[in-house]
Amino acid sequence: MAYKNASSPHQKQRRTTSQVMVLVILCLIPGVFLQSYFFGYANLIQISLACLAAVASEAFILKLRNRPVLNTLKDASALLTAILIAISIPPLAPWWIVVIGTIFAIIFVKQVYGGLGQNIFNPAMAAYVLLLISFPVQMTSWLPVQSLQPFSLTLMDQINAIFTGATLDGYSVEQLSVSIDGLSMATPLNTVRDALHNGFTISEIFTSLQFKASSWQQIYWINGAFLAGGLILLFKRVVHWHIPVSFLLGIGIFSFIAFAYSPDLNAPPLFHLFSGATMLGAFFILSDPVSAATTVKGRILFALLIAFIVVIIRNVGGYPDAVAFAVLLGNMCVPLLDYYTQPKVYGGGK
């Protein structure tokens, strides 16, 4: 048997912060590409708006704090935050939604705590929660899939809708979010939730017209694309496996328990795994090295806790998706988790 005989340090590859961030951004591309393929280019416009706002607010606040502006901007962490915000909001949300969200994320969630590496909360998710609480109407007007849209939207239409609230032909975003057969558009999670409230069972919902119109297949595909991007991150060792794997396992186990307990009232595990922000959250949001737990046991507990909260809120809570809330709640527990899961130093203590 051959033993590898390497002297410490064993980490062979060194990556700078900006290399890590750029790699994460690159791994987001498959998901973003599918999003714009299914729902129109609007999310690319949102991404560019968010990036502009992020760079501007980061530069402004760094200047105010007398920190090196260009060096810090180069680490691309603000860009990553901006992209995460832009892809979590509805594609045709008004421009100021994404701008307010990004400015809040950069200034209040990141820089106020002292910049990259100091923030307690995940900036993108804190901004998402701020937007969801402040502007519930705009944050829930999702578009139908392009093939089901009653009016085909050109790029100019989408730009116009983002900046003025109406397309070139004068259709408002509310009109656009109604699909071809007049069914009001919602995400699959939302559709399931509303139908459950109206007394339908899961099996009835999955065969209903509403659910078929809710673009669940496309959402599955997008989640699959984020999964693929995430696997590249795992393979490249940019994120440790503990958080994504235990998060997905947690979602599977907890939603299976709920499903097994009452299959008529709780969606099956596969639906939970591939809807909403599950995959995006598992690989790109929970694994944020700054706001996540740092010990191995802590990471596993952190991910399981978030998975538990996500399943609870999705099944019995007030919001259709819960990754953002769950991540913030998980972030709050991180100091405690890190404290109680400190590994023992070899030879020290009992």
Added chain:
Amino acid sequence: MNEQSQETAVGTDKTDSADPVYKELMRQGLWANNPGIVQLLGLCPLLAVTNTITNALGLGLATLFVVVASNSLISLIRHLVPQAIRIPIFVMIIASLVSCIQLLMNAFTYELYLSLGIFIPLIVTNCMIIGRAEAFASKNGIKHSAFDGLMMGVGFSIVLIILGASREILAQGTLFDGIETMLGDWARVLTITLYQADTSFLLAALPPGAFIIMGLIIAIKNAIDHRIKK
């Protein structure tokens, strides 16, 4: 309560220049030791009811009245109060003053009374008032105590009003909305609509928004202090 505060203000104006103590008290209450943004006392009403200027003004004036009156009364009886049971006595005096103001508001500004709700009786538990009673009024003469109460109350009210104004602008795009509930129907003209908000920035109207704006005000105050020191 308007007249009360004005009278006190006029009464102290004359002596202000004569005695350096008053100047110091004024500096302490309004800036250096402001109960709202430096001592961080009475945060519960400060954050809970400042969603409009009207509410902020109403609560600010009520608190102002209570702190001036309680400081004066406690300063008057400070030699008669046994040291061991001074706190219960202070609280009883403050509670009776708050009951007065609550009944007055119930009688004359009923809608404001309703919109402030539980936070009027909660003035009793405002640490700023008991703090001034214990730290200042129980050791100083009536003139200084009353002036200290006035300055602390004004300092507190100013913070309330700034907070209320910024939250009202962000959430509703108006200023002095609902002022008629406090001053009577003529005051409707005071309501200013800065912009027509299609969608309100709900966070500013919610408690987290109050915390964030409060943090910003404290940060600005600290930045100004920092600059003055330089």
